[in-house]
Amino acid sequence: MSVVEVRDVRRTYPTSPPVHALLGVDLTVAAGERTAILGQSGSGKSTLLNVLGLLDEPTSGTYRLLGEDTAGYDGAARDRLRSRALGFVFQESHVLGHRTVAENVLLKLVAAAVPRSERAPLVADVLHRVGLDHRADALGRLLSGGEKQRLAVARAVVTQPRLLLADEPTGNLDDGNAATVLDLFDEQARAGVAVVVITHDPRTASWADRTVRLVDGRIEPGVEA
Numbered sequence: 001m002s003v004v005e006v007r008d009v010r011r012t013y014p015t016s017p018p019v020h021a022l023l024g025v026d027l028t029v030a031a032g033e034r035t036a037i038l039g040q041s042g043s044g045k046s047t048l049l050n051v052l053g054l055l056d057e058p059t060s061g062t063y064r065l066l067g068e069d070t071a072g073y074d075g076a077a078r079d080r081l082r083s084r085a086l087g088f089v090f091q092e093s094h095v096l097g098h099r100t101v102a103e104n105v106l107l108k109l110v111a112a113a114v115p116r117s118e119r120a121p122l123v124a125d126v127l128h129r130v131g132l133d134h135r136a137d138a139l140g141r142l143l144s145g146g147e148k149q150r151l152a153v154a155r156a157v158v159t160q161p162r163l164l165l166a167d168e169p170t171g172n173l174d175d176g177n178a179a180t181v182l183d184l185f186d187e188q189a190r191a192g193v194a195v196v197v198i199t200h201d202p203r204t205a206s207w208a209d210r211t212v213r214l215v216d217g218r219i220e221p222g223v224e225a
């Protein structure tokens with residue numbers, strides 16, 4: 001079973017005039033696959049990522065996540081599936097500056113309704129994996145840019161998602177920190193997580209198993225590797 005199965009997905013924003021941001025996208029992503037989505041500004045990348053992340057609904061077409069057809073899911077059902085199956089990493093890490101590193105991760109587990117007794121070991125394990133165990137008690141705002149992004153990855157993966165979605169996760173990072181973030185994504189992919197990354201960053205595009213290019217709301221034929 002594929003993690004992601006998108007069939008003929010269209011998304012029109014009902015503005016005046018309407019904007020046809022996605023014009024019939026097909027995309028399948030398997031467990032453990034690393035996919036980079038490329039495309040010029042305005043080509044529909046964020047719109048597609050929002051659909052994949054259950055943050056937005058297609059105007060038409062189908063989106064199956066882990067075999068579940070998400071059409072007709074109400075907000076609560078989408079929230080549950082998102083919390084159970086998805087992890088997000090953005091260019092801006094959205095770290096809570098006034099909370100400690102450990103609290104930043106812990107709050108994700110609380111939001112995902114992970115039982116209290118399981119939380120501390122999960123926090124310790126993920127902070128170790130991203131190399132932030134020694135910073136567990138530091139306030140988020142005191143972290144460097146690279147540390148913040150590693151914390152963002154920790155928060156995204158601590159709930160053990162099946163699909164990891166990232167929007168320009170390495171755009172602001174130097175080579176060393178970009179490589180560290182991509183190594184963490186590799187670890188996820190080896191564990192069977194499907195990783196989908198929007199990027200303009202050649203380092204990240206060449207890291208992926210395949211690249212998909214959006215042009216004016218459509219996947220450009222023939223460039224999938």
Ligand SMILES: Nc1ncnc2c1ncn2[C@@H]1O[C@H](COP(=O)(O)OP(=O)(O)OP(=O)(O)O)[C@@H](O)[C@H]1O
Pocket residue numbers: 013015019020021039040041042043044045046047048
């Ligand atoms: N909420 C919205 N309402 C109306 N139009 C929107 C909305 N969000 C995006 N659009 C339009 O939809 C099209 C696709 O936008 P989208 O943000 O998906 O592109 P993108 O490839 O992610 O661009 P960028 O690389 O600049 O982030 C653009 O024409 C954009 O202006």
